[in-house]
Amino acid sequence: MENQFLLLPGxxxxxxxxxxxxxxPMISHRSGTFKDIFGQVTENAKRIFCTKNDLLILTCSGTAGLEASVVNFLNSGDKVIVASTGNFGRRxxxxxxxHGMDIDYIEFPMGKAVDPAVIAEKLAADTEQKIKAIIIQQHETSTGVYNPLDKISAxxxxxxxxxxxxxxxxxxxxxxxxxxxxxxxxxxxxxxxLMVPPGLCLVTVSQRAWAAAANNHNHKFYLDLSKAKxxxxxRQTPFTPAVSLVYAxxxxxxxxxxxxxDNVIAEHYFRRDAIRASIKALGLKPVADDQVAGGAVTAVYCPEGITAAEITGIMREKYDTVIAGGMGDIKKTSFRIAHLGFVRDMDLIAAIGALELALYxxxxxxxxxTGVGACQKVIIEKRKVFTDRD
Ligand SMILES: Cc1ncc(COP(=O)(O)O)c(C=O)c1O
Incomplete structure (x- = not known):
């Protein structure tokens, strides 16, 4: 199979x-060698989350981890706020x-972030403290919007x-x-x-959340996080883990x-800037507002009369460049260039080059x-590239 150039959000x-x-080589997941690796990666991964909380590594996709967050820390019938900015908020x-929660669903307009003031107002009105949780995305993959978690938490x-x-x-x-x-x-x-193949999910749990888990009555088995803890x-898992993925x-x-x-995240924001500059230079409009655009994905509205499938199809079939189509309400009218994980400067230029060829x-x-030039300019600025004459 030919290598494809992936600029997907996973x-x-x-x-x-x-x-x-x-x-x-495969090893027993109950061996001392595995325990050493598993214990080490668990501790080291906490640095990525900036936490000392418990970190659990599960063999499943992200959705199962989200389900685990609901079934372990909330009881069926609990009142929750779901603050959504798009497709994954809906998910x-x-x-x-x-799981039978009593949901107050708030969806913010396309391309905007969750407004912390709205959350503050809802919680202030909840004098009996019936709301058990706020459920939210850090980054909404369908639009490329980053939610200000610090302010929402505050x-x-x-x-x-x-x-x-x-x-x-x-x-x-x-x-x-x-x-x-x-x-x-x-x-x-x-x-x-995290730049690893699909198959692992990582979940961190605070002491407050464990206290809630102690009063949890939902049915669960594979996703019982107390057992995983x-x-x-x-330094083990309750069931057979994806050993090779743990190595990875x-x-x-x-x-x-x-x-x-912090440097890794700064690099992602530089890539965001390069892609957004290119998109705007081409006369296209990003979905996320400038102030709330995250470092992971740039969603872009298609030009009038051109569909996302046409753009992504040409890029994939002719140039082996795989970007994502739109999601939800803007499925056909937007496409998404992901710039998360292992992405180099030349990847950005190649992506915009392939996009230009498809648009042409x-x-x-x-x-x-035009787009490639704008991308190069952001790279020159960032990498402090000088000409011989400087
Ligand atoms: C924000 C967000 N949440 C949840 C998911 C679902 O994750 P998974 O496909 O690993 O189950 C995705 C996948 O793209 C995502 O971007």
Missing amino acids: PTQIPNRVLQAANQ YRDIAEA ARGNHPALLLVDAVSGLGACPLKTDEWGLDVVVTSSQKA KYADD LDEAVNMLNEQGI ELGYKFELG
Whole structure:
């Protein structure tokens, strides 16, 4: 199979170091060797979440981790606020609904972030403190919007509602300080900014969330996080883990920690700037407002009369460049260039180059090279590239 150039919001490109780490002989998941690796990666991954909370590594996709956050820390019938900015907000709502929560669903306008004042108002009005949790995305993958989790957490004041965070596409690409911001449960999965193949999910749990788990009566088995914690304390998992992915995660986490998580996130925002500059130079409009655009994905409205499937199809079939179509209400009218995980400067230029070729073929009027030039300018600025004459 030919290598495809992936600029998807997952699975993302895997660095060779990580691929090679995954490609090692199988060992028993009950062996001391596995325990050493599992214990090490669990501790090291906490640095990516900026936390000392418990971190559980599960073999499942991100959605299962989100479901675990609902079934372990909330009881069926509990009142919750779901603050949504798009498709994945709706998915978190659907999970809460499937488990019988009493949901106050608030959807913010397309391209905008969650307004902390709205959350503060809802909680202030809840004098009996019936609201048990606020459920939210760190980064909404359908629009590329980053939600200000620090302000949303602060909006709780003294209200005891837990903050459950879907950081599936944002962790490692957008800011997230679990302990400093008091985030109770944070969920991510391996195939995004962590640069690992799909199959692992990472969940952090605060002491407040464990206290809620102690009073939890929902049916659960595979997703029982108290059981996962009991085993994790002994550097194991209750069931057979994806051993090769744990090797891969260990290496990827090392790579991220070598660079430092703040630097990793700064790089993602530089990529965001390069892609947004290119898009705007081409006369296209990003979905997310400038002030709330995250570092993981740039969603872009298609030009009038051209569909997302036409653009993504040409890029994929002719140029082996795989970007994502739109989601939800803007499925046909937007496309998404993901720049999370392992993405280099030349990848940005190549992506915009392939986009230009597709737009040109589809009859969109612009000067070839405009987007690529804008991208190069942001790179020159960032990397401090000088000409011989400087
Ligand atoms: C914000 C967000 N939440 C949840 C998911 C679902 O994760 P998974 O596909 O790993 O179940 C995704 C996947 O793209 C996502 O971007």
